[in-house]
């Protein structure tokens with residue numbers, strides 16, 4: 001199969017990572033892939049915050065855990081109550097993609113960059129997981145304080161967060177894909 005298509009199909013959300021940090025050249029290649037994503041009007045309205053400080057990652061994970069547990073009847077509450085729950089699955093690197101809302105399509109632009117990161121990681125033999133759950137913190141009451149702590153540039157807002165690291169789990173089969181979501185008008 002074509003190499004690119006193979007990477008696209010092989011990528012899975014990885015939820016178990018080793019402690020080993022990414023090699024710097026891999027990280028740089030992944031970030032470069034992000035920069036080559038398409039963006040509406042070529043606005044490139046993104047900023048990438050690479051966090052490799054374990055104490056800070058753990059603090060954000062604990063804040064998210066506490067908020068999900070306190071949040072009542074969310075479908076994630078039971079999962080977050082587990083002692084070993086870590087919203088980033090102990091990944092050694094997280095990347096926060098922020099967008100400048102002056103651009104018109106930051107969610108699409110930042111999502112395109114995010115997918116490039118996931119695919120570049122897979123191509124380099126690394127694991128990754130998109131972590132939407134943490135947005136409740138970054139967009140919640142504590143959001144401004146966290147943005148300051150995470151040095152998100154003024155005027156930018158966090159849009160997507162990704163966890164990255166070496167895979168610590170065997171290859172997993174892809175969750176089944178819906179098949180009846182395509183039609184053709186020819």
Ligand SMILES: Cc1cc2nc3c(=O)[nH]c(=O)nc-3n(C[C@H](O)[C@H](O)[C@H](O)COP(=O)(O)O)c2cc1C
Nearest residue numbers: 011012013014015087129130131132133134174175
């Ligand atoms: C916007 C978005 C948010 C996500 N948030 C989470 C998350 O917080 N935690 C998690 O474990 N997986 C998260 N995922 C991963 C999905 O669960 C996963 O992509 C889906 O189950 C399909 O599996 P696959 O990525 O292995 O193909 C998220 C995916 C997307 C696109």
